Amino acid sequence: MTLIILACALNTYASWWPFFVVLFYTISPIPTMIARRYSDGSGSSNSCMEMAIFLTMGIVVSSFALPIVLARVPVIQWGACYLTLTGNVVVYGTLLGFFLTFDSDDSDYSMW
Template identity: 75%
Template sequence: MAFVIMACALPEYALWWPFFVVLFYVLAPIPTMMARRYSDHSGSSNSCLESAIFITMGILVCSFALPIVLARGSVIKWGSCYLTLTGNVIVYGTLLGFFLAFEADDSDYNMW
């Protein structure tokens, strides 16, 4: 989050458009968490979980595409775009670590 805030608040950038990626941070894990909570845990392929993963990946791609589109449209500067993309990598790496840590545990994140 520090990189995203720096991309918005540094004096040479001074625009808060890149902060809209925070909406994607909130939306990204929701489809997967809902699908894992309401799906049966059989060994076969689960279309609900696969659809949720597809929606999650669409949200993830949008969060990387938004700063690039804003920078190409000259709405924000490229330095702000790079800081936002760095923040994206760190936030999604943390979310991935969260999901992987609770996948092998007996108590899962569904209790939250």
């Protein structure tokens, strides 16, 4: 989040448009969490989980594409775009680590 705020608040960039990727951060785990809640776990292929992964990947790709599109159209500068993309990598790496850590059967992340 520090990189996203720096991309918005530094005097050389001075535009809060990159902060819209925070919306993608909040909605990206929702399809997967809903699919895990309603999946029955029987069988090797679950269409509900595959659709949730597809939607999640669409949200993740959109959060990487938004700063690039904003930089191509001169709304934000390329330095702010690079800071936002680096922040995306850090945030999604953290989310991936969270889901991989708490995905085992003995721990349950829904207890929070």
